[in-house]
Amino acid sequence: MTQTDPRRPAPIPLTVLTGFLGAGKTTLLNRWLADPALADTVVIVNEFGEIGLDHLLIETVDDGMILLGAGCLCCTVRGDLINTLEDLLRKRDNGRIGAFRRVVIETTGLADPAPILHALIYHPYLSLRFQLQGVVTVIDAVNGQGTLDAHQEARRQAAVADHLVLTKADLPDAAPDALKARLAALNPGASIHGPDVPAERLLGGLFGLDGKGEDVRAWLGPAKEYDHGHAHDHHHGHHYHDVNRHDAAIRAFHLTSDVPVPRPAFEMFLDLVRSAHGPKLLRLKGLVALADDPERPVVVHGVQHVVHAPTTLPAWPDGDRRSRLVMIVHDLDPDFVRRIWDAFLGKPAIDTPDRAALTENPLAIPGG
Numbered sequence: 001m002t003q004t005d006p007r008r009p010a011p012i013p014l015t016v017l018t019g020f021l022g023a024g025k026t027t028l029l030n031r032w033l034a035d036p037a038l039a040d041t042v043v044i045v046n047e048f049g050e051i052g053l054d055h056l057l058i059e060t061v062d063d064g065m066i067l068l069g070a071g072c073l074c075c076t077v078r079g080d081l082i083n084t085l086e087d088l089l090r091k092r093d094n095g096r097i098g099a100f101r102r103v104v105i106e107t108t109g110l111a112d113p114a115p116i117l118h119a120l121i122y123h124p125y126l127s128l129r130f131q132l133q134g135v136v137t138v139i140d141a142v143n144g145q146g147t148l149d150a151h152q153e154a155r156r157q158a159a160v161a162d163h164l165v166l167t168k169a170d171l172p173d174a175a176p177d178a179l180k181a182r183l184a185a186l187n188p189g190a191s192i193h194g195p196d197v198p199a200e201r202l203l204g205g206l207f208g209l210d211g212k213g214e215d216v217r218a219w220l221g222p223a224k225e226y227d228h229g230h231a232h233d234h235h236h237g238h239h240y241h242d243v244n245r246h247d248a249a250i251r252a253f254h255l256t257s258d259v260p261v262p263r264p265a266f267e268m269f270l271d272l273v274r275s276a277h278g279p280k281l282l283r284l285k286g287l288v289a290l291a292d293d294p295e296r297p298v299v300v301h302g303v304q305h306v307v308h309a310p311t312t313l314p315a316w317p318d319g320d321r322r323s324r325l326v327m328i329v330h331d332l333d334p335d336f337v338r339r340i341w342d343a344f345l346g347k348p349a350i351d352t353p354d355r356a357a358l359t360e361n362p363l364a365i366p367g368g
């Protein structure tokens, strides 16, 4: 791709970290950031949702981190991400930031990776300055099969990977063996690892199409032009529009509370949405003040029907002490979830069942 030219700086290694919502990308990234092999790395995190929480949950928040605004990578690749990468190079070249050695882009879980990879391969300037080393795709051994069935973005993320990292095999519902067989068929060229794989085994190399399926060649071939995130295939006049855009049924919203939340109410709320609406609850992330320990917020993660064991932070990460829950749902009305939240918090609203009615007969919940 790039000829060595003594007047031109060596290309900067870049890794794309992808994987469906909640698969474990940030967890892997946090582990990488503690590894000396990752020193001087700029991490670009793309969040989907009205308000982000990832920047509060990634441990090394400093100048090395750039957070794109809400909106997703595949839709903003011509805007945000390209600008961000160009801006990064400008700042580096004029010495406003240190000479970082590597860039890692964590895509949103909903991103089709093709547009960003396409830009990194074909953009006239970025392809000179960055060297796409590889795509690391994280797949969750509990939800992986269902997610591959239901979401084309997830299949594409797996198909373009150089490395597949299988997480959550430690959980009781995990089915890693069948998943591995499916992944090997979907992408015979990728190596499959566990979550504790050392960073240096995943980084390095050079992105290529060898061993990947024919459709990956078609997605990433040069005859595509991405315009506002939507690819148009000039050979066939076929518009990617529909497949490349997020399903309109996917919505992100947030719930907040200014007052600490009683622990039992919070637990019942989580249990109710999880058990009644699991597959529709693509992602839940929360930073919550519980009434019995409001100085130490809990971080809670939900991924479909799995609610992970919450962790307690020693203190609030910043001055904002509101409890915040970010949710990404599929085919579920945010107002319906908001009404349940309000009911559990004891905020009465017209036409809303009270908490007792909800918990005593959860099957009677309307809507959803």
Ligand SMILES: Nc1nc2c(ncn2[C@@H]2O[C@H](COP(=O)(O)OP(=O)(O)OP(=O)(O)O)[C@@H](O)[C@H]2O)c(=O)[nH]1
Pocket: 019, 020, 021, 022, 023, 024, 025, 026, 027, 028, 108, 109, 138, 166, 167, 168, 169, 170, 171, 195, 283, 300, 301, 303, 308, 309
């Ligand atoms: N038991 C278990 N939990 C895991 C593992 N990997 C990740 N998790 C948990 O899964 C939840 C989601 O992990 P994240 O790393 O935030 O997932 P993500 O892919 O960054 O999520 P999004 O950015 O929302 O798409 C967290 O509660 C993690 O602690 C694993 O290997 N085992």
